[in-house]
Amino acid sequence: MTSQRTRDRLIDKLEKLGIKNQDVLRVMRLVPRHLFVDEALSSRSYENTSLPIGHGQTISQPYIVARMTELLLEGEADLENVLEVGTGSAYQAAVLGGLVKNLHTVERILPLYRTARDLLYDLGYRNIWVHHADGTWGWQESAPYDAIMVTAAPNEIPKSLIEQLKIGGRMIIPVGEKKGEQVLQVVIRRSENEHIIKNHESVVFVPFLQEESK
Numbered sequence: 536m537t538s539q540r541t542r543d544r545l546i547d548k549l550e551k552l553g554i555k556n557q558d559v560l561r562v563m564r565l566v567p568r569h570l571f572v573d574e575a576l577s578s579r580s581y582e583n584t585s586l587p588i589g590h591g592q593t594i595s596q597p598y599i600v601a602r603m604t605e606l607l608l609e610g611e612a613d614l615e616n617v618l619e620v621g622t623g624s625a626y627q628a629a630v631l632g633g634l635v636k637n638l639h640t641v642e643r644i645l646p647l648y649r650t651a652r653d654l655l656y657d658l659g660y661r662n663i664w665v666h667h668a669d670g671t672w673g674w675q676e677s678a679p680y681d682a683i684m685v686t687a688a689p690n691e692i693p694k695s696l697i698e699q700l701k702i703g704g705r706m707i708i709p710v711g712e713k714k715g716e717q718v719l720q721v722v723i724r725r726s727e728n729e730h731i732i733k734n735h736e737s738v739v740f741v742p743f744l745q746e747e748s749k
C-alpha cells in the first residue's frame with residue numbers, strides 16, 4: 536500500500552491529469568507521502584485526495600500540490616529563496632525542498648508546526664526552515680522571496696505577502712471566502728507598486744486563519 540509501485544501509479548495519474556513539469560513529477564515520485572499522514576490513513580496516502588491531519592486541517596490533494604508547484608516553477612530563474620505559508624503536514628514543503636535552494640515555511644498551529652519540523656529533520660531536509668508564526672505577516676526575517684506559495688485560502692491576498700516578493704517574483708495562492716468559490720491565483724510583482732494577477736482553476740482549501748488560534 537505504501538510501496539514505490541503504489542507511489543509511481545499516483546505519479547502516472549498526475550501526468551495523465553495534465554502535470555507536465557518533469558522535475559515536479561520526479562520529486563513527487565521520491566517523497567514518501569504516507570509518512571506525512573497518520574499511520575491509520577497511510578493505506579490511502581497514494582490516492583489523489585486530501586486527507587485529515589488533525590486540528591481541522593488537511594494535507595492537500597497530490598494533484599493540487601503538483602499543479603501549484605508547477606505554477607511556482609514557471610518563472611524563468613532558479614528559485615533560491617522561497618516562502619510557504621501553511622506548513623500543515625509538511626508534504627508540500629518536502630516537495631518544494633527537493634526543487635528550490637532554501638525554503639522557509641510558516642505554520643500557525645503549534646502541534647502541527649512541531650510535528651512538521653521534526654519530520655523534515657528526520658527525513659534529512661537541511662534546506663527547509665519551519666517557523667511557528669502567523670503567515671498573514673509572511674516571514675520578514677528572510678524576505679524578499681523569489682516565490683511564495685500559500686496553501687490555505689484567505690478572502691483577500693495579504694498585503695505583507697506581496698511586499699515580501701522580489702520584483703519579478705511570483706506568488707501562488709488560493710483566494711476566496713467559501714469552499715467551491717476559491718480560485719488559484721498567480722500574482723506577479725512587476726514593480727514596487729504594481730502586480731498582476733492571473734486566475735487559474737477553482738480549488739478547495741481550508742481557510743487561511745487570521746485570528747488567534749490555540
Ligand code: SAH
Binds near residue numbers: 621622
Ligand atoms: N501545505 C500543507 C497544507 C496544509 S492545510 C500540506 O502539504 O499538508 C493549510 C495549513 O495552513 C494548515 O496547517 C493551517 O493551520 C495553516 N494556516 C492557515 N492559516 C495560516 C496562517 N495565517 N499562518 C500560518 N499558517 C496558516
